Amino acid sequence: MAVAGTLYTYPENWRAFKALIAAQYSGAKIKVLSSPPHFHFGQTNKTPEFLKKFPVGKVPAFEGDDGFCVFESNAIAYYVSNDELRGATKETAAEIVQWVNFADSDIVPPASTWVFPTLGIMHYNKQATEFAKEEVKRVLGILDSHLKTQTFLVGERISLADITVVCTLLWLYKQVLEPAFRQPYVNVNRWFVTCLNQPQFKAVLGDVKLCEKMAQFDAKKFAENQPKKDTPKKEKPAKEEKKQEKKEEKKPAPEEELDECDQALAAEPKSKDPFAHLPKSPFVMDEFKRKYSNEDTLTVALPHFWEHFDKEGWSIWYAEYRFPEELTQTFMSCNLITGMFQRLDKLRKNAFASVILFGTNNDSSISGVWVFRGQELAFPLSPDWQVDYESYTWRKLDSDSEECKILVKEYFMWEGDFKHVGKSFNQGKIFK
Amino acid sequence: MAAAAQSGLGAEELALLEKSLGLQKGNKYGVQGERKTPVLQTNNGPSLIGFITIAAHLVKQAKKEQLLGSTAEEKAVVQQWLEYRVTRVDGCSSKEDTRIILKDLNTYLEDKVYLAGNSFTLADILMYYGLHPIMADLTVQEKEKYLNVSRWFNHIQHYPEAGHMCLIVNFSLKFCDLFKSCRMDLDFSANMYNRIRYSF
Known part of the structure; x- marks a missing residue:
């Protein structure tokens, strides 16, 4: 007896395709609900009735006409399949599960990391994308050698293994696997x-x-997608509906996107640019950093800094470690500084700092001068950045003031009187 | 059995095809001319002459028209391979001919699963029959060399329409253990076996 039921999903969901193709083979009758008024992605799947049936609140989700409910796309595809698709013997069934899991564990993460930015639903990170490309090559290589002697992945007929892996590769083949690459x-x-x-x-x-x-990477589309974040695809609900729901929509949306992007985000956590809301600034931080690293600080880097510094787009801060009495061994204090820098890794593009350890073992203090994008402390913008900053007092400097000029000069040069410190320079660390 | 063998390879294959297609009643085949062209005497009509003509007729009789191709292009490609089968494969008389056929097919099948279009057709069945003796004679190294042909051959022999009576040549994995899993049934396998042994 063929299975019959309803599949909840958002439109063009590749995960839902697996079940729909399997149903084509098995003759299962599936009604798809993917758009309003029957199903509104991000809302319907958050309602209590839906969550009662599908506690995870994700789609695709399948509800049989007999009341049987199942979530997770592979489970749904399995349920609506016939025996041939599932594998007739224990061995073929095991091989099929093997490829289904391979698709999820080895293909989905790099495919998402690479493809999502091109669809404008995730921020682009060059390093992550390059890594993903290599991963995709590895996966294609594995499949290629398997398919050298095999017509289909398992046995001599199309099975759930083929359906699943094809659907998982679908976006790669549509978006990025250009002829030369494939x-x-x-x-x-x-x-x-x-x-x-x-x-x-x-x-x-x-x-x-x-x-x-x-x-x-489609920056424009990404920017467009940011405020509404409705669904990962273009599918837009009716305009008036949108207005009244705008407030609520903002909240569930990021979680929804997480559904789709979860794997990708795991590979590249919080890649969204937290400074994206700021207007462009003429001060090019990288340019200054190059000068600072390669040329004389006093005669080249500092004049460059003051010549190009944009006080609208950037701010300068003085930071002092709150608990100097707890600082014992100087090497430990240094680790404290470098550890903070590491945790702020993603901030590098938008900040520069010179932090100095003064004094000696059991009698030291830490203070530094920081330059950030924007007029506010950058740390609250990302959860990764909030570990250390509360251990410091932060004072915004007036970039036109004499005090600021002196602090910047002394801290950037690691030289000077450091009058306010009262201890001698021990060592400095640069965040760049 | 001896009579069947004498009636020519074409007739024997048609009988196999007929059975594989699920046609119940066995047709009687005759041969005509020096080339032993198969002839099918239909009950209420003219006799059909020629291997391809009769094969296509059987497919229609079995109501499996999709085996002749679904689109106009596909139908043309099916015909192309049937012709290739009769002219090139059946006419192949030397090692060199065999090598050329295998080389061409291997290139053709590099990016294809089936000979015509994206599904199993009569072209696959009859090429499979035609290549059976050739494939059975290949060394393991040659099978690896013509990997795409080997993969295709292995795939096609798993279709019920390709005929379970054939020797199942085991190409899976390392293409070794040839004949290990052969299944011999009825008279056909004996005939096929003779054919394979004596075709070179």
């Missing part, structure tokens, strides 16, 4: 295209156009 993986390409052209796949996916040119 060309070495002939066996994967052959298998992928053959699957896409099966009538059961076509019924769900339509005509899939393979990537012709590798999509790059």
